[in-house]
Amino acid sequence: MNRNGKTNIGVVFGGRSVENEISVITAIQAMEAVDTDKYDVTPIYISKQGRWYTGEALRHSENYKHMDQLFASCEEVYMRPVYGDNRLYKVHRRPFCSDVAAEIDVILPALHGTNCEDGSVQGAFEMTGIPYAGCNVLASANGMDKITMKMILAQSGIPVVDYVWLTDKEWYDRQQQVIDRVEGKLNYPVIVKPADSGSSVGIEAVHDREHLIEAIENATAYSKRIIVEHLVEQLREINCSVLGDYYECEASVCEAPVRSGEILSYQDKYLGGGKGGAKRGGTKSQGMRSTVREIPARLPQQTTDLIRTTAVETFKTLGCDGVARIDFMIDEATGKVYVNEINTIPGSLSFYLWEASGVSFDRLIDRLVDIALRRSREASFKITSYKENIFNYSLGGGTKGSKA
Ligand SMILES: Nc1ncnc2c1ncn2[C@@H]1O[C@H](COP(=O)(O)OP(=O)(O)O)[C@@H](O)[C@H]1O
Ligand SMILES: [Mg+2]
Incomplete structure (x- = not known):
């Protein structure tokens, strides 16, 4: 906790991922939504080269047009993989100044894609013991890989396509x-x-x-x-978000994203429609907020219920925490509903689905922080080492003894 009694949230974003820019948008939206009566925010941007920076300039999207200038106005930082150390250290320490840039109470990962959403970053936070929101390493890794994800879901009786x-x-x-x-x-x-x-x-x-x-x-x-x-040819896509943890979680309302071609493209998702999407509207991209969508999706009640229940089952089966979005495909030729994929750090943290479900964005962040702190507390009760030191026993086979 900071001296002012507020919990300091480190919002981590960017990363060595093709979704780096999308993550910047998600993070800026989240930082704007944070309840400043309760929390302070430290932006932590990971560049496409994998270097970490902090600074107020990172909170404004227009600054990302000139990356060299942005980096020059920020502090390059790093964390040490030492358990119990929750500080951000300055790479370039100035004489007579502290080498600590910030102390973080809880991390909010607002990253997307490879090296980010797949457990890599989560692994770094596990090493430091710092509480972090969202899925742990296992759920992140399984959620990111469309092969293992489908294997696990199919094994658990959740419908996926062949x-x-x-x-x-x-x-x-x-x-x-x-x-x-x-x-x-x-x-x-x-x-x-x-x-x-x-x-x-x-x-x-x-x-x-x-x-x-x-x-x-x-x-x-x-x-x-x-x-x-x-390939589901007569495809209707429906997304549903789940918030909570293994013990207690709930599904949001459903949305139907609108696509302009055969598949939902990068342009549909982030530029508001077909190839000229963003330009046509004359507005800048707002991440997943830019997708043309129907909320709540117009569906028969029975289908909505099935999708919401299956979303919760998927979240639990993959061992998720925090907020995730589960994307479904309805084959309109057969009426069958399949889980297409899970996004363990959804674009815009799915805030628009939660707002439509009666949970404001600041409350969503509140819930994510609470879940992170609770998971961290619970993990601290688990045994991680034995009191006995085996080197005090005589080991018959010497140091080459078997690993039984
Ligand atoms: N099996 C499928 N049949 C028909 N369309 C699909 C199928 N899988 C994906 N798509 C289309 O491709 C889009 C992107 O695929 P998806 O698996 O969601 O990947 P990503 O992780 O890149 O979002 C989907 O939103 C959908 O429009
Ligand atoms: Mg998708």
Whole structure:
């Protein structure tokens, strides 16, 4: 807690991810929403090169047009992977000045994508023992990888579309076998995705073998792991957010994002529609706030109920905490509902779904902080070491003793 009695939230964003800019928008929205009577905010921006910065200038989106100027007006910082140390240290310490830039009580990760939403950053916070909002390492990693996520959900009886997965190496070494495997299990059209990317980057719907080869080649530029799925042709997409933890969580109202082409594209998500989206409207991107959407989604009550219940089940099955968004696909030809994916740090933290469900953005952040602090407290009760030192016992086999 700061000297003024307020809890200091470190909002971490940016990162070595193709979604770096989107994360800046999510973070700025969150920092604006924080209840300043209760909290202080320390912005912590991770650059595309992986360097960490703090400073007030990071709170204004127009400053991101000139990155060199932005960095020059900020303090470069780092955290030490030492348990119990919750300080941000200055990289360039000035004489007679403290080397501490800030002390953080709780981290709010507002990052998206690879190296960010996949457990990497969460691992760093586990090392320091600093409480952080959102999913832990395991849930983040499983939620990010579209292959493990689908394996776990399918195993738990949650409906997902049929899929085949492969590695880039397999593709380079045994292309024909991979094609046979895909065509043996799925009929065209299919959809090819890098397993751990986001924002529709590297994703292509394909209608024949020639295009399949191109799409897999393209996907291998983004990831070592590729998933090929059955393509739902008469697709209606519905998203639903879940807030809470394993013990207690609730689903928001549902939304129906509107797409301009065959798949929901990067432009649809962040630039308000087709390719000229942002320009057409003449407005700057506001992250997921820019998506054209219907809230609440107009659906039969029974379908809404099914989606909300399945969203909660998905959240629990993957062991999530905090706020996540679960994206569904309805096949309008058959009426079947599938979970497409989970976003463990959803764009804009899904605040617009919670506002529509009666939870204001500042209250949402409040809940995220409470959940983070509670999880951290609970973790501290678990045994992490034995009192006995095994080196005080005589070990028959010497230091090479078995690991039984
Ligand atoms: N199996 C599928 N059938 C039809 N369309 C799909 C399928 N999977 C994804 N899409 C389309 O592609 C978009 C992006 O895919 P998604 O799996 O959500 O990846 P991302 O993590 O990049 O958002 C979806 O929003 C949807 O429009
Ligand atoms: Mg998606």
